[in-house]
Amino acid sequence: MTTQTPAIRISDMDKYFGTFHVLRKINLEVARGERIVICGPSGSGKSTLIRCINRLEEYEGGSINVLGTELDDNIDNIDAIRRETGMVFQHFNLFPHMTILDNCTLAPMLVRKQSRAEAEEVAMQYLTRVKIPEQADKYPGQLSGGQQQRVAIARALCMKPEIMLFDEPTSALDPEMISEVLDVMVGLANDGMTMICVTHEMGFARQVADRVIFMSDGEIVEQAPPTEFFETPKHARTQAFLGQILGH
């Protein structure tokens, strides 16, 4: 693994749900430190695509290489890739039976074999960074949606991942809580984290993305730097989509 290898390289990847062809010949290369926003209508396969990157979904054809490791059926490779790839979900998926602090320390202790003291120190550091260190001893159910999502980001960061995947991180939030989560994500982007975000927050895309990808019907239809993407979209489907989400 040299720094020259891309963070992610997806070649001719195919994915089916039963007989339904969800992802068609996907080709995508993500450089280290690159920030990518994926958007597209619902059912276009964007969530499925990023879930393939850490093997929450299997893929049927082509190949995926993450940080120089081939993502195949080898369980060691899968585990190695998952250790280096953090994921933030639409519905937070915090562990409701554990305190915020335990949520953050569990995987570092079990997977990274850190001592409790070490893991707690790192956890408090990241909880401070997402601005909720004072909630460490509460349970997820006692926090607001925005706070829970920030904890989820901190929990993923505690594993010190190379890549962060965001699967519609603000879609389940009340409007007034979206910005607190986006602020954390912007901060992360400014620190040079490799990020792939499935989101409809176009303001966020304009502000931090190096590249915006538009997906439709299981295909990457168009990709471009944000200015170009928003000012002069080439494809008719992109124009229609942007018209719908920016038009009102």
Added chain:
Amino acid sequence: MAKTYHKPTFIERIRANYFSTWLDTTLTLGFGALVLWVLLGLFDWAFLNAVWSEAEREQCGHGSGGACWAVIDARWRLIFFGLYPFEEQWRSAIACIAMVVTGALSCVPWFWSARRLPVLWLVGFAIFYVLMRGGLFGLTPVSEQNWGGLSLTLFIFASVTLIGMPMAIVFALLRRSHLPMIAGTMGVIIDTIRSLPLLSIMFTFAIVLPFVLPGWAVGDKLYRVIVGYALFFACYQAEIIRGGMQALPAGQEEAAQALGMGYWHRIGYIVLPQAFRNALPPTINQLVITFKETSLVVIIGFFEVLASGNAAYGTAEWNFAHIEVYCFVALIYFTFVFALSRYGAYLERRLAVAAR
């Protein structure tokens, strides 16, 4: 005009809830009188007119109209200890207490660790076994065939749950395996055993199994019955645990996977703790049923507490006093089952803190 909130006093609430209309008042008074009449009658029978000591046995059934607790006074050792040799019954008593203490201790959160709980139960069972079985430390050996009464009931219940619970977890995990062969086979096994009556399973394990097993594997009838009962328990409990697992959102396991946690870590730290929390009410239910159905072992010749109760009034001297004996046995069952229910309620409150 804004209304101000006025907290109703106790009297006001009683009046509003039970005496607000003529019909309410009539029903309240009518049923109140009925309940009072029954309770007073019961109180009269159980306490005021009761005969308490064996020495006054003659007064029983001579128009006193009260309970004849003399039968308990005379026969309580049979009920508690069954056919256990009379001079050695102190051993059975201590063994019984050891089992209760072990059970009570394992309810204390401090013992809930993978190391402490097994050690606690190993010690508990060891004390129980050495005391009951004898043959060590100069204790006269008493064969399992002569164990009985409450000690036997508790021993069967504790063994069945302790063997059955880990089995249930394994069954539940196999049942939801991603490999269709394994999940399917486990499903058939669970469905088959669940569709058999407990009695026939006990009978098979006690009577039929020795013909099939090699000599060294047969063991005492008591242990075979316990294993059979544990298998039965595990099949029901496995489905309860599986239900608890199904209530978990898929995102829980995905989040753990995304963090790089392996299968056993995911099961041990994320899935099972939450599955058990979801499945707590039916689990307590299953434990209560299991406790009460230990009485079925009488069919293969063991005198657990209910069968010992039958024996207690089964003499010419006391044959009129079956109601009193059954009341007493019921009280014993109630004590344990009620404690179990209350503990379940405590657990639910405790776990609710971490609930959404």
